[in-house]
Amino acid sequence: EAGVAQSPRYKIIEKRQSVAFWCNPISGHATLYWYQQILGQGPKLLIQFQNNGVVDDSQLPKDRFSAERLKGVDSTLKIQPAKLEDSAVYLCASSSSQLSGNTIYFGEGSWLTVV
Amino acid sequence: QQQVKQSPQSLIVQKGGISIINCAYENTAFDYFPWYQQFPGKGPALLIAIRPDVSEKKEGRFTISFNKSAKQFSLHIMDSQPGDSATYFCAPSISGGYNKLIFGAGTRLAVHP
Numbered sequence: 001e002a003g004v005a006q007s008p009r010y011k012i013i014e015k016r017q018s019v020a021f022w023c024n025p026i027s028g029h030a031t032l033y034w035y036q037q038i039l040g041q042g043p044k045l046l047i048q049f050q051n052n053g054v055v056d057d058s059q060l061p062k063d064r065f066s067a068e069r070l071k072g073v074d075s076t077l078k079i080q081p082a083k084l085e086d087s088a089v090y091l092c093a094s095s096s097s098q099l100s101g102n103t104i105y106f107g108e109g110s111w112l113t114v115v
Numbered sequence: 116q117q118q119v120k121q122s123p124q125s126l127i128v129q130k131g132g133i134s135i136i137n138c139a140y141e142n143t144a145f146d147y148f149p150w151y152q153q154f155p156g157k158g159p160a161l162l163i164a165i166r167p168d169v170s171e172k173k174e175g176r177f178t179i180s181f182n183k184s185a186k187q188f189s190l191h192i193m194d195s196q197p198g199d200s201a202t203y204f205c206a207p208s209i210s211g212g213y214n215k216l217i218f219g220a221g222t223r224l225a226v227h228p
Contacts, residue, residue, distance in 0.1 A: 099213075
């Protein structure tokens, strides 16, 4: 079974530029998550989708971050304009269900450096 | 993130020793208590998890101990191996809460041969 796929793996941009990350979840997984992991910290949930609807985006900085999951499969996370503090690993994850206790599978992450 | 406190921040253990990582939480609505393992350059992966209706769960060399009254749970790694060197996160989630994991800050484990 293929895992969660993410691209690009690495990206370096200047502040105020824009960047987009793409995620393909495990086949059949209805729930998709984007987490932000700053170096030395635990991942923090940015947004959670159930199919193509948003379940939780309470910690998404909506003035600069946006995410969509068209057709309930792939998802993109966009940052515009980027700030220095956005330097982090952006982890996409998926699970078969949104119910508590369902295993969440993570991709390898997209590493963003903002200079 | 303040809801979950992990200790220690880092841990060095000799091969064959026991590694113990602790997690204290505040929210009594948590009902699922997993530990995730993350290797450098990889995403976190579920290692072992427990529900609050049991006090201990063992899978191979890995054991979770759960103390509901103290609002703590811990990960024990028996016979620690160099391949266990990784960062470990506790990440409880809330009952009926859309499977939202609240990650601790992580514990970096180094097992020396």
